[in-house]
Amino acid sequence: MKEGTTHVESLDPQHELQVADPSGLEIPYEPSSTARRMTLNMGPQHPSTHGVLRVVLELDGETILNARPEIGFLHTGIEKQFEVKKYQQGIPLTDRVDYLSNLGNNLCYALAVERLLKLEIPPMAQWMRVLLCELSRVSSHLTWLGTHALDLGAMSVYFYCFREREEILKIFEMFSGQRMMTSYIRIGGLALEPPRGWQKVVSNVIPRLAKGVEEYHNLLSSNPIFVNRTKGVGGLPPELMLDLGITGPMIRAAGIKTDARKDCPYSSYEKFDFDVPTRTENDVYARYEVRMEEMRQSLRIVKQALDGMPSGPWQADAPHVLLPEREKMKTQMESLIYHFKIVTEGFRVPEGSVYQIIESPRGELGYYVVSDGTAKPHRVFMRTPSFGNLQGLGALLEGVPIADSIAIMGSMDFVLGDVDR
Numbered sequence: 001m002k003e004g005t006t007h008v009e010s011l012d013p014q015h016e017l018q019v020a021d022p023s024g025l026e027i028p029y030e031p032s033s034t035a036r037r038m039t040l041n042m043g044p045q046h047p048s049t050h051g052v053l054r055v056v057l058e059l060d061g062e063t064i065l066n067a068r069p070e071i072g073f074l075h076t077g078i079e080k081q082f083e084v085k086k087y088q089q090g091i092p093l094t095d096r097v098d099y100l101s102n103l104g105n106n107l108c109y110a111l112a113v114e115r116l117l118k119l120e121i122p123p124m125a126q127w128m129r130v131l132l133c134e135l136s137r138v139s140s141h142l143t144w145l146g147t148h149a150l151d152l153g154a155m156s157v158y159f160y161c162f163r164e165r166e167e168i169l170k171i172f173e174m175f176s177g178q179r180m181m182t183s184y185i186r187i188g189g190l191a192l193e194p195p196r197g198w199q200k201v202v203s204n205v206i207p208r209l210a211k212g213v214e215e216y217h218n219l220l221s222s223n224p225i226f227v228n229r230t231k232g233v234g235g236l237p238p239e240l241m242l243d244l245g246i247t248g249p250m251i252r253a254a255g256i257k258t259d260a261r262k263d264c265p266y267s268s269y270e271k272f273d274f275d276v277p278t279r280t281e282n283d284v285y286a287r288y289e290v291r292m293e294e295m296r297q298s299l300r301i302v303k304q305a306l307d308g309m310p311s312g313p314w315q316a317d318a319p320h321v322l323l324p325e326r327e328k329m330k331t332q333m334e335s336l337i338y339h340f341k342i343v344t345e346g347f348r349v350p351e352g353s354v355y356q357i358i359e360s361p362r363g364e365l366g367y368y369v370v371s372d373g374t375a376k377p378h379r380v381f382m383r384t385p386s387f388g389n390l391q392g393l394g395a396l397l398e399g400v401p402i403a404d405s406i407a408i409m410g411s412m413d414f415v416l417g418d419v420d421r
Contacts, residue, residue, distance in 0.1 A: 051416030248363025346375030
């Protein structure tokens with residue numbers, strides 16, 4: 001063997017590797033414990049990370065030793081933008097936090113400001129908020145189910161889920177003129193009066209969605225590939241999940257029955273009859289089952305809201321906060337003045353702070369709003385469920401094969417807009 005060359009007898013690190021030194025003597029090479037370790041970047045453009053996320057993986061062969069999520073690739077600065085916007089101008093910002101649950105963010109922010117203003121929201125507006133937010137929950141879960149199944153090779157379910165989701169987006173467009181960024185839930189009530197014929201449209205969609213949920217459940221639950229890739233995969237001790245701030249379907253799939261709609265009802269949720277689904281298996285398949293049952297319960301709430309919708313106004317009686325009707329503005333000087341002042345100056349909110357939570361499709365969503373008595377918030381902080389759930393990614397991936405990483409990440413259902421705000 002020539003000097004300065006390396007001779008490889010085998011790629012197996014257990015076999016002897018002969019290395020020549022300048023003296024001409026062959027010295028046996030002893031591999032270190034880190035010889036097979038490799039650092040791998042997953043993202044930030046990886047199609048299966050469900051957003052612009054980078055995960056730095058340390059691998060030992062095909063086993064993940066360490067996983068470190070790195071966020072910030074989708075940072076929008078929304079929380080800071082609130083400080084230079086009037087209170088009513090903040091609504092479109094909330095649409096873009098969790099863009100799959102924009103109505104839930106509209107509602108949480110509106111509830112926080114309404115508590116500071118001490119506004120009484122009419123029953124009709126409250127029930128309509130519940131109906132639309134539950135449709136939004138079904139739409140979000142359908143998006144998750146379709147993409148999660150696609151990640152695991154079930155392409156047909158992806159198309160079926162988006163077929164049904166399209167019907168929900170048509171309802172949102174009917175109410176607000178927008179399919180996704182609706183800005184429909186406003187401070188003091190709703191943006192617009194519910195359109196004519198909305199009851200018939202919603203009534204026709206409910207059985208179609210219910211039938212679709214059962215169809216998807218049968219397709220996936222009887223698929224041995226899907227079952228084998230999800231059962232017994234991605235478990236985490238419930239105590240650690242609580243310490244990390246994990247909420248929503250993930251914590252309920254670990255047997256912990258917590259839901260803001262039941263624990264601290266808002267917007268008249270206490271008047272609706274529904275169950276909080278839980279499982280104890282604490283794996284990818286259990287999270288799938290919880291979300292499937294949540295869709296059934298959401299449709300149950302929508303049906304109750306449809307059948308028992310109260311009559312009455314769809315906005316609070318607050319002329320100093322809400323824009324007057326356009327017809328009144330054209331004939332009444334007082335309405336014209338209110339319109340001019342609210343649009344140009346906004347409305348002042350009494351000094352104070354409030355923390356409001358709701359149950360989003362991903363877990364507990366909280367808005368902390370601080371008012372300094374002006375027409376612009378002093379501070380708006382969001383406690384987003386995706387950020388809390390993402391804290392568990394490293395622990396969930398530690399020690400599992402890299403082939404299971406996509407199934408585990410998909411079961412978390414995080415949205416990066418909900419993280420990098």
